[in-house]
Each structure stands twice: as structure tokens, then as C-alpha cells.
Amino acid sequence: MFDFIMKDVLGSPAILVGLFAFIGLLLQKKSFPDIVSGTLKTIMGFVILGGGAGILIGSLNIFGKMFEKAFHIQGVIPNNEAIVAIAQKTFGKETAMIMLFGMVVNILIARFTRFKYIFLTGHHTLFMACLISAVFATGGVTGIPLIIVGSIILGSLMVFMPAILQPYMRQVTGTDQIALGHFGSIGYFTSAWIGKLLGNKAQSTEDIKVPKSLGFLRDTSVAMSLTMVILFFIVAPFAGKEFIEKQLSGGVNFLVFSLMQGITFAAGVYVVLAGVRMLIAEIVPAFKGIADKVVKDAKPALDCPAVFPYAPNAVIIGFLSSFVAGIISLFILPLVGLKVIVPGLIPHFFTGAAAGVFGNATGGRRGAIFGAFANGILISFLPALLLPVLGSLGFEGTTFGDSDFGIVGILLGYLIKLFS
Numbered sequence: 001m002f003d004f005i006m007k008d009v010l011g012s013p014a015i016l017v018g019l020f021a022f023i024g025l026l027l028q029k030k031s032f033p034d035i036v037s038g039t040l041k042t043i044m045g046f047v048i049l050g051g052g053a054g055i056l057i058g059s060l061n062i063f064g065k066m067f068e069k070a071f072h073i074q075g076v077i078p079n080n081e082a083i084v085a086i087a088q089k090t091f092g093k094e095t096a097m098i099m100l101f102g103m104v105v106n107i108l109i110a111r112f113t114r115f116k117y118i119f120l121t122g123h124h125t126l127f128m129a130c131l132i133s134a135v136f137a138t139g140g141v142t143g144i145p146l147i148i149v150g151s152i153i154l155g156s157l158m159v160f161m162p163a164i165l166q167p168y169m170r171q172v173t174g175t176d177q178i179a180l181g182h183f184g185s186i187g188y189f190t191s192a193w194i195g196k197l198l199g200n201k202a203q204s205t206e207d208i209k210v211p212k213s214l215g216f217l218r219d220t221s222v223a224m225s226l227t228m229v230i231l232f233f234i235v236a237p238f239a240g241k242e243f244i245e246k247q248l249s250g251g252v253n254f255l256v257f258s259l260m261q262g263i264t265f266a267a268g269v270y271v272v273l274a275g276v277r278m279l280i281a282e283i284v285p286a287f288k289g290i291a292d293k294v295v296k297d298a299k300p301a302l303d304c305p306a307v308f309p310y311a312p313n314a315v316i317i318g319f320l321s322s323f324v325a326g327i328i329s330l331f332i333l334p335l336v337g338l339k340v341i342v343p344g345l346i347p348h349f350f351t352g353a354a355a356g357v358f359g360n361a362t363g364g365r366r367g368a369i370f371g372a373f374a375n376g377i378l379i380s381f382l383p384a385l386l387l388p389v390l391g392s393l394g395f396e397g398t399t400f401g402d403s404d405f406g407i408v409g410i411l412l413g414y415l416i417k418l419f420s
Contacts, residue, residue, distance in 0.1 A: 014050065016122040018043035020290065020300070021282060027289030038286050045279030049305060052271030059265040060345035062248055063232065068342065070238030073330070075340030078347055078383045078401030083390075084130045091133040094142075098150040099129040105155020110295045117166075118295065119158035119181040120283075121303045128183055129154055131400060131409050135389060139416030153412075161185040161404060162301040168192040171201075171361040172310050177284050181301025183404035184351040187378050188304075190403075191318075191355035191371030192362045198370050199363020205313040205356070208365070220312035221266050227316055229262030269315070272305050280306065304354040311357045317365070318356015318372035323348045325376025338384040347379055347401035375403070382406025389413035 021042035025035045067073070088095060102125065110116050119125060132150040136142075141149070162169075162179040165188055170176050180188065195201075236244060236258045249257035283300050291298040308315050326343030333340050352372045359371025383399040386409045390399060400406065 014043045014046040017046050017120050017279070017283065020118065020120060021286035023294075024286040024289035024291075027293040028286075038282055041278060042282040042286060045275050045277075045282055047275070049272055049275030049279060049303070052268050052273075052275055053305070055264060055268030055271060056349065057268075057346055059228075059261050059268060060349055062261055063235065063265075064345045065248060066232070066235045066239040066244065067345075069240070069243050070235050073340075073342050075330070075342040076383070076387065076399055077342045078344045078379070078399050080127050080347075080401055080405070082398045083400060084127055087130045087134050091130065091137060094133040094137070094146055094150070095126065095130045097147045098133055098154055099125055101147065101151035102129060102154030102158065105151050106158040107295065109155060109159045110298060113159075115159045115163045116291075116295055116297045116299055117159050117162040117179050117181070117301045118287075118290065118298050119162065119301045121181040121301070124181070124183045124303075125154070125158065127400070127405065128157060128408070131405050132412065135409055135412045136416065138389070138413070141416070153408075157183070157404070157408065158301070162299075164189055165192075165358075166299075168358055168361060169307075172307050172357055174310075177299065178280065178306060179299045179301040180304065180307065180354075182304040182351075182354070182402075183408075184304060184347075184354065184375075184379075184402040185404050186407050187351050187355050187375035187403035188358045190374050190378060191367075192358040193371075194374050195359035195361070195363025195367020195371040197363070199359065199365070199367030201360075201362055201364050201367065203364035203366070204311070205317055205360045205365050205368050206311055208313060220316075221270050223313070224269055224316050225263045225266035227262075227320070228265040229259055232258035232262045269308070269312075273309050273312070276305050276309055304350055307354055307357045311360045311368075314356040314360035314368045315353040316356075317368045318354070318359065318375075319349045319352045321369045321372035322352025322355060322376035322379070325373045326380050329377055329380030333380065333384055338381070339387055341380050341384050341399075343376075343380070344401055348376060351375055351379060351402055378403045378406070382410070385410055 018039050022035065022039040025038045106119055110118055132153055133146060136146050136150060161183065162181050165180050165185050169180055236254055241254045244254035244257060245251055287298065287300045323343055326348050330340060330343060352375055355375035356368040356372040359367035379401060382403055383401060383406055386406045387399050389409050
């Protein structure tokens with residue numbers, strides 16, 4: 001029963017979000033058809049979002065393999081899912097308990113303080129619970145103390161990370177109805193701060209003027225397709241016709257395959273945006289029940305793609321800018337005595353895109369470029385600095401990718417050493 005609740009219910013983001021929508025509609029005493037419709041559409045929106053993310057990840061993984069082959073890059077590739085899969089074998093029960101009680105702490109803080117945020121990104125809750133349990137176990141903290149302290153830390157992060165972003169989130173969305181619940185918050189905050197410092201919000205990425213002859217580029221999906229096709233075409237010849245056709249494409253011509261992967265990427269983004277729109281349309285009114293009855297004025301803190309529809313051009317600009325920062329960092333890291341962190345396309349897309357949206361909200365085009373670039377530097381250096389904290393646990397081959405994991409892991413590791 002415990003495994004069923006933790007893995008199948010709370011461990012499934014779509015079910016978790018649907019559960020909150022169901023409770024919210026129930027508390028509002030909606031009719032049975034409205035409850036069923038609202039709950040299913042909320043879950044459906046998240047499933048569509050996840051399906052789009054799956055299409056994106058498939059295309060990005062192929063690009064990553066081509067990029068590594070083309071330029072003979074070797075090093076540590078940050079991947080949250082990989083490191084959590086390894087850690088679960090050793091810290092599975094501790095992680096599950098910290099996740100469960102961390103959610104309880106989140107609701108209690110939201111109920112009794114002015115920070116009214118309910119963190120709904122279930123997989124990131126799991127990732128952070130895993131990081132906390134692994135770092136504490138390394139320092140010799142185990143059992144009940146680990147679960148109690150870990151739950152308090154996790155629950156606090158689930159409230160305060162959305163809180164620090166909310167002033168900028170209001171600028172992104174133009175409302176105060178939703179928050180961002182994603183542990184790349186430090187990167188997004190940095191991007192918004194740099195955008196405000198260096199940019200001009202009046203010159204938005206969404207107002208980029210395109211000549212009449214290139215009017216088709218005003219369509220974000222078309223512009224994104226062309227951008228990714230060009231990137232694939234640049235890398236493909238260096239990766240080699242033989243490598244692509246024998247190991248990646250199943251015999252399809254390497255140029256045709258590259259063309260289709262670039263378009264597939266853009267299709268994935270389109271599906272993600274459709275899922276986000278459906279999710280927000282259902283979760284916001286459903287959440288009113290929780291906001292009125294359980295946690296007054298509660299705000300749902302959603303996954304980072306929730307901000308993508310507000311500045312689609314900033315999404316692709318942010319991704320590219322963050323990725324360039326990752327490539328530059330690749331050469332700087334060994335010069336300062338750190339392990340090489342290979343730019344992971346998945347963290348650079350999702351966090352870089354969101355950082356671009358936040359940078360655009362405060363600083364327009366320059367904000368999107370420089371803000372996302374700063375995010376790219378953070379998610380290159382922080383994983384390298386986190387490696388020594390996790391190294392003794394046998395995680396040398398991979399590490400967490402997003403900024404908050406690096407900051408929290410390094411700080412916890414330092415504090416444990418200090419007090420021990």
C-alpha cells in the first residue's frame with residue numbers, strides 16, 4: 001500500500017495534479033459531471049504536456065548523441081532521472097518518506113504563513129527529496145532525524161522557491177493566479193535580475209519585426225522548426241553520414257533524418273504549449289476550492305513549461321543562449337580544476353527556455369539572451385561543484401542538472417561537514 005501511494009499516486013505528476021484538482025472541485029461542491037470533467041481535463045492537460053516533453057526529449061537526445069560524436073566530447077552529463085534511479089536503490093524508503101512529509105510541511109507552511117504556494121511538480125519533489133537524503137546520508141545522518149530534518153527542508157523549499165520568483169512571475173503572466181514550482185528557480189531569478197539590469201523590457205522578444213518576405217517566420221512553430229533544422233544540418237556532417245544512418249536513423253538518409261528531427265522538436269514544443277494551456281485553464285478554477293477552504297489564497301506552483309506560452313520567441317532564444325553558455329563552460333571548467341560537464345540538451349532546453357521567458361519579462365531581448373546565458377553558466381558550474389558532495393556515493397558519472405539542486409546540495413554538504 002505504501003509503495004502504491006508513493007510511487008503510483010504521489011510519484012505520478014499527472015495523478016498528483018489531478019488529485020488536487022479533484023479536491024478543489026469537491027470543496028467547491030461542484031456537480032458530479034463538473035468534478036469528473038475538471039479532474040480528467042487537468043490530468044489530460046498534464047499528459048499532453050508530458051507527451052510533448054517526451055517528443056522533445058527524444059529529439060534532443062538524438063541531437064546530443066550527434067553533438068558528442070561530431071566534436072568528440074567526453075565528460076559528466078547531468079541527468080536528474082539517471083542519478084535518482086541510482087540513488088533510489090540505496091535511499092528509496094528515506095526518499096519516499098521525505099517526499100510524503102515534505103508535502104505535508106508544504107501545506108502547513110502555506111496554511112499558516114503568508115507564503116500561499118502549493119508545489120505541484122511531483123517529479124521535482126521526488127528529485128529534491130532524493131538529493132536531500134543522499135547528502136545527509138553521506139554526512140552520517142540517518143533514520144528518523146534524516147526524515148524529520150529532510151522533510152522540513154523539502155517542504156520549505158517547495159514554498160519559498162516559488163515565493164522568491166513570484167514578483168517576476170507576475171511580470172511574465174500579467175496575473176497573480178499561478179506560481180512556478182520547478183527547482184531551477186535560482187537560474188530563473190538570476191535571469192530576471194540580469195534582464196532588469198542589462199535589458200529593456202519595452203523591446204520584447206515577441207515584438208521582433210520580420211520583413212514581409214520572411215513573414216512566415218512570425219509563426220513561432222515555423223521559426224522554431226527552421227532554427228532546429230539548421231542546427232541539425234550544422235552538426236550532422238561532423239557526426240558523419242555513416243554514424244547517423246547506422247546507429248541513429250535506422251538507414252534513413254542522414255539529411256532527411258536531420259530535417260525530420262528538427263521539425264519533430266518544434267512539434268514537441270507545440271504539443272507542450274497545448275498541454276500547458278489546457279492544464280492552466282482547468283487547474284486555476286479548480287484550485288479555488290483549496291484556496292477558499294484549506295489554504296486561503298493558495299496558488300498552484302506549476303512546472304516550468306507553464307511559462308512557455310507567454311513568450312514563445314523567448315523560449316527558443318533562451319534555449320540557444322543557455323546552450324552556448326554550456327559550450328563555453330565546457331572549455332573553462334578544466335582550466336579551473338573542475339570536471340568537464342557536457343551540455344545536457346534537456347536541462348538547457350527546459351531551464352534555458354524558462355530563463356529566457358523571465359529575462360524577457362524584465363529586460364526584453366537583451367534580458368532573454370543574457371539572462372538565459374547566465375542560467376547556462378549556472379547549470380554548468382553548479383553540477384561540477386556538486387560532484388564532490390555526491391562522489392563518495394558512487395555517482396561520479398552523473399549529477400543533478402538544475403540550479404537549485406546544485407545550490408541546495410553544496411550548502412547542505414558544507415553545513416554537514418561544518419557541524420560534524
